Amino acid sequence: METVVFYQFLTEVPQAAAIWSVLFLLALTVLAVLVARPERDQAAVEPTPVAPTAREAAEAEAADLRRYAEEVAVAAAGAAQTARRRRADWLAAQEQVERAWAGYDEADTAARRFADAGALPTPRTPRTPAEYAGRERYLHRAAMAAHWRGDLSMRQLSDVFGHRHGWDARRHPVEQEVLLSRAIREARRADYRAAAERERSTWRDAELAAESARALAEEAYAAAARLRPDPTPARRTVTAVLRPATAARWRPARVG
Numbered sequence: 001m002e003t004v005v006f007y008q009f010l011t012e013v014p015q016a017a018a019i020w021s022v023l024f025l026l027a028l029t030v031l032a033v034l035v036a037r038p039e040r041d042q043a044a045v046e047p048t049p050v051a052p053t054a055r056e057a058a059e060a061e062a063a064d065l066r067r068y069a070e071e072v073a074v075a076a077a078g079a080a081q082t083a084r085r086r087r088a089d090w091l092a093a094q095e096q097v098e099r100a101w102a103g104y105d106e107a108d109t110a111a112r113r114f115a116d117a118g119a120l121p122t123p124r125t126p127r128t129p130a131e132y133a134g135r136e137r138y139l140h141r142a143a144m145a146a147h148w149r150g151d152l153s154m155r156q157l158s159d160v161f162g163h164r165h166g167w168d169a170r171r172h173p174v175e176q177e178v179l180l181s182r183a184i185r186e187a188r189r190a191d192y193r194a195a196a197e198r199e200r201s202t203w204r205d206a207e208l209a210a211e212s213a214r215a216l217a218e219e220a221y222a223a224a225a226r227l228r229p230d231p232t233p234a235r236r237t238v239t240a241v242l243r244p245a246t247a248a249r250w251r252p253a254r255v256g
Helices: 001-046 055-120 131-151 154-162 175-226
Strands: none
Touching: 055 175, 131 154, 131 175
């Protein structure tokens, strides 16, 4: 029995050694392939860069200039449209200032006329309930008429009917007219000041829009000139057609 086992051991050891040798060679081959493969992949992924030719570089630069010129032209057109709109807003605000000034001047003239009339002695009338009721009706009618004309606001009208802030229905109609004309003048003064402030704001907006439109127009012209084969060094002067003319600007004298 021992002889048989020893015989099998002697016959199978060379076979096992041969198998292990083959496996060892296969492992070495796979390892060599894995080590050498990244170099081949890197060489395939990263080819040697080729410098562009002068013609290709010129074409790429021309394409960039053309794209930039188109973008600037679009921006310049939008800025010009905005400048025209801002100028129209300023002209409309200027007309509102003129109307507000005319309204204030008219109200001031009426207030001065009633003030001169109020300096005279107040007519004596019997102080009866009927007289006071008539004075109240007169005040309410005059206040309603002024409200419908746009001379009194709804808040002022409610003060008149509520007999608040100095409105006394027992006063003589002459005194009521004086107070009413003063209230109208103050309202017109406030309207004029608000219109003047809006006009100044729209003027500043128009100035900024005109400056922006002018700068973009010059840049668009320069970008278009760079696309020409032989651009002229002289730069076109952009006319200030979008800028509000200072000489044409009219502002009434300030009040108060």
